[in-house]
Amino acid sequence: METVLTEHLKKARRIFRILLVLGILAGALLLFAYISIFLYAKIAGPPPLNVSQTAVFYSANGKVLDEVHNGQKRYWVSLNQISPYVKDATLAVEDKRFYEHHGFDMHRIAGAVVADIKAMGKVQGASTITQQYARNLFLEHDKTWTRKLQEALYTIRLEMNYSKDQILEGYMNTIYYGHGAYGIEAAARLYFDKHAKNLTLSEASMLAGIPKGPSYYSPLIHQENAKKRQNIILSLMKEDGIITAKQATKALVTPLAFTKPAEKDPNKEDASYFMDAALAELKQDLGIDETMIYTNGLRVYTTLDEKMQRTAEEKMKDVISSSSDVQSAFVAMNPKNGQVKALIGGRDYEKSPFNRATQAIRQPGSTMKPFLYYAALKDGFTESTPMKSEETTFKLEDGVSTYTPSNYHNYYADAPITMAQAIALSDNIYAVKTHLFIGENRLIETAKTLGISSPLKKVPSLALGTSPVKVIDMVNAYGILANGGKEIRPTFIKRIETHDGEVVYQAPSEQKQVIDKRYAFLTTHLMTGMFNQKLNGYTTVTGKPISKYVSRPYAGKSGTTSTDSWMIGYSPQLVSGVWVGYDQGRTMDDVAEKGYAKKMWALFMEEALKGKKKEKFKAPSGLMSVNINPQNGKLASKSCPVQYKAYYLTGTQPKTYCTDHIDHAAKTKKKQHEAENKKFHWLPKWFD
Template sequence: MSAVRFILILVIALLLGISGSFGYLVYTIAWMDDLPLPQQPLTTRIYGLHGDLIAKRYLENRMNVPLSEISDYLLLATIAVEDRRFFEHSGFDPRGIGRALINNLINRQTVQGGSTITQQLAKNLYLTHERTVERKVNEAIYTIHLERTYSKQEILEKYLNTIYYGHSAYGIEAAAQTFFNKSANALTLAEASLLAGLPRGPYYYSPFLNNASARQRQKIVLDQMLSAGVISEAQKEAALSKELIFRSATIEEKYSYFLNHAINTELARYFNGDYSRINYGGYKVYTTLDSRLQNLAQKTIAALPQMRTDQDGKRQPQGALVALDPETGYVYAMVGGRDAEETKVNRALSLRSPGSSFKPFVYAAALESGFTAADKIACEPISLSEPGLTEAYEPTDYGGDFHHRELTIREALIKSCNIAAILTHVEIGREKTVAMARKLGISTPMNPYFSLPLGTEEVTLFELTTAFAPFANGGYRVRPILIRKVLDAQGNLVMENSPQKEKVLDENISFIITDILKGVLRDGGTASRVETILNRPAAGKSGTAQEKKNVHMVGYTPQLVAGLYIGDDFGQPLDATGGNLAAPLWAEFMEKAHQPWEIRNFIAPTGIVRVSLCPESMLLREPWCNGPVVDEYFVAGTEPSRLCSGEASSCRKPSPWWPWLPLQLRRP
């Protein structure tokens, strides 16, 4: 009996709960009939390092148009890919959710969304993009409100005038103008199917930034239209084969390479990808961009020598430049190509082979493993093999030759000897090279191949430049920062990025690497032309990829780290090396960048000792040595303690003078 009573009580409680929830829902929906329109978007202003206004995100880029002035192709494409049963459901579509889930699982990517057009509109008009139960409940309430208040045509019109398509384009009219320089009513099937796919990922599917992904998304939209029966197979194939002519000037901001990366990484992460809040929330965004250095970087890349024009009419080679503060991680400048209007690809973020500019990581790992700059390595033919290799690895030095002698670690890095770098890499344990690069700032996955010291594993210029900062600042890894802080429309601080430093390398090792890399820029080094251009202490390393497909120069002073990349987008070889092409341009940038700044030198830490050695043996000189002398830096306690003792020809102990005297004069 007690069990029956318990069940009755439970049922009554459940009914009361449902009744209460239903009553609340009815009351809320009735109250929402008088709901005012959402607050009008405000202009977001973006400022540089010194408070100068460098960009705006504003409302005027939204151009509302009636449904009658939108291409039928766009209407059909949007409904097919976003909400096929839009005209059949009442705001919610369980069948659509199931179909979207199945399609997404089959294609192993997001082909269709689960939310209806009405739900998306409710979210865009009234809600944030945070993923909470409360937001989902509110989304349902607002969805019911929209369905009760507006017709399907009105909802679709509001949706198409609200949704974000990327590159500051809100609404289909602004998107049509931004991407194709035409009105929404003039869009072809090919153009409409591409635009209809953008809202799912405005940055990832942007044809300006990721054309291959955009065309793949376009095919998905056309497949959905075909499946819905609104186009034929012939129309689909014709649209896919149609060449799309994009508007040449699409991004209004002067510093688009920097700003796009800042907005699509740091800001988008903070705002959960809610670009409406980012662009039109009335925020004040304070970046680390130094307008003087950014303009200088743009001029440097724009002035690259042109070797050819590719099949798309773009000048080749292209280039990229990144400059940041080694103490704070503030990114002062980022340029990803000759001209942002000519090409939207940010090559500072593209994977490229760094060539020999990777070698400092090998020798930093060697010094950390107990090697010294005076240790010698033979540069001669070698053959390396391991299980899994079909043939032995037999590297050569630059030009296919060898030094045929021993080189100190200092000399090997200055002359960029391939054999010495590979042997050092193998001697210390190849995983240690990977670990060193990783902890200094290289995040791209790398394999510990024999050839790793030659830069055969691709990295981005952005991370390569950041990874040189610990050499410049005494061994601290810095987190690159593009946005310092964000204030809302009322002046409240909503986001702040403070510099973060982590000790990852002994300051004595970073100083020795720096001192060696100073030699790279002097007579005898691979980037010796820098010495005639840059009039202050600096260190750096050039790099040339295999077959000269691209070149790098990365270097620093105590105040600035900068990396320069030059390469052909289609892999055409350059008739140049990092030392004779990238290094002089890098030096010109650094010389102009430092003009307002005081000259500073790299200061040796207290744990460093300087010792005079015999250059042949790299041991302590005997008192009678009459040959040349070389000074070398050591971490205290690792310097040589043994005398040369005749191991070098100039340090052989002279024979006593008395054997030549007559026998009687030799006796006391």
């Protein structure tokens, strides 16, 4: 018996020793694992917290214009920019001991295990906010042991390297709230059209319940489910002493006004074409790659003036008949710096996103003439320079080919006209003669200096705008004339900031003089002639049809080809241009369609500048003005029935007075004198 007992004791001791050794080994392994994980977390350092964020584009007025993202709409906000109600509601339902544990809530894990055993299945989760944050940042949501191990490692790294507030802030900015909204700021804007910092207790408790099942608990889809979830969260907040029972009841019964997609910005202008151009500037001109644009949460401050954009869209709809298939493009710029204030690339972006303002090249017609006359002025022409307007056939350089341009409706003066009249009446013969006289390269050089990027053919018809160009290039070129010859380029972006406010780009403000300001002014003054009916001659000035709409000084030029209609013009404060035509080169046979560009331009400019000072174009030093007879370019005498104020480089003004009307004036004066005498012929009889 004693022997048997001894054997049992020996066996028990062996088992105890084995268990002790195994326990020590297990403890050592656990200690080793803990130390290894700790060392790994230390060596690996803080995990990167980069998440994709939505880029926000602002108008010049500071309002949100548009947003772009990679499918995850997110706006990162700091913890102090989030309503305390959101923070409290989230902690109450997701992780009430968040500030007490170190990434793993052992109390909650034990409770979840017990609940799962009782239910014989997975019924309760135990993931902390840190674990969820790690999963959202770095991992897929598959349920594997490998993923769980990685999640644990990332959780430890987060807890070791970041403060609790940093972790909570990151979590609040990455969690998914449904309908494409990632993060609390995106959710606040989506559901309530407000910022996260302004959310009420009722709104916060509703949003805090969504992440558990973004579709199932979406108040936009399943309001009953969302309401039940909100009630649970408010009850938890009440139990934890965060809010009172009265606050919980009030929050639960408070009606919530959810933002419906159809209600968002119903009157907002459609700046889709402008946005495309702004994105193109980001990528092509500023060299910012798409990944940075769509994921880095940039704040892009654009040049768009919402009021001007709305005005342009309204005038296009008002002027162009809804039954017409004609297309149109429009650009308005600040001539002082090139900032694009409004842009339209077509009549309907959804039907055709092709941007006719920045991408299409069309024949500019007579809108090319100001560049020609600038070159001619530099070569010694003046407003008084005469050339005969008559049907003319030009022999080309090869000595064989000929070119016979014509005026509108084949009207000609059949006599010499001045440059002032030539541009005001848009005489084509004068233009081609000038082009050939000064040399065909001069127009090409001038156009390139003014920023025309399209290739221009060295042909006589270039003077009449037969080489196609871009609308935005033409408006920009007119802007250089308007500002006195300083270089500008079309600019859509004023400033770019990171999501936390660091300025990474500022549009340059320095400018260089690219053309002579004196000749720029002389050209501008010539272009005011289209509105000055003192220049009427064998036909009326081209601006007469819209003269009733304009109320301030403008310089401009219209242009018409068989397929295109243009109007570009400016005041000292604003330059804009309109193109109208068909996409496929179809001819414009409707008279009304040919008048759309002028009318739209005039109505836009008047509305856009309403309430602003009526500025005049100021002549720089070195110029002088005299009154001339616009028919012959000579100094006007008192007898001239029409006197036109013209500008010249000092010393180049005409020296000869007009005598065309002196005899006529003398005869008129004699007749008036004789008529006066007849009135009083009876007076001598009284004294006979």
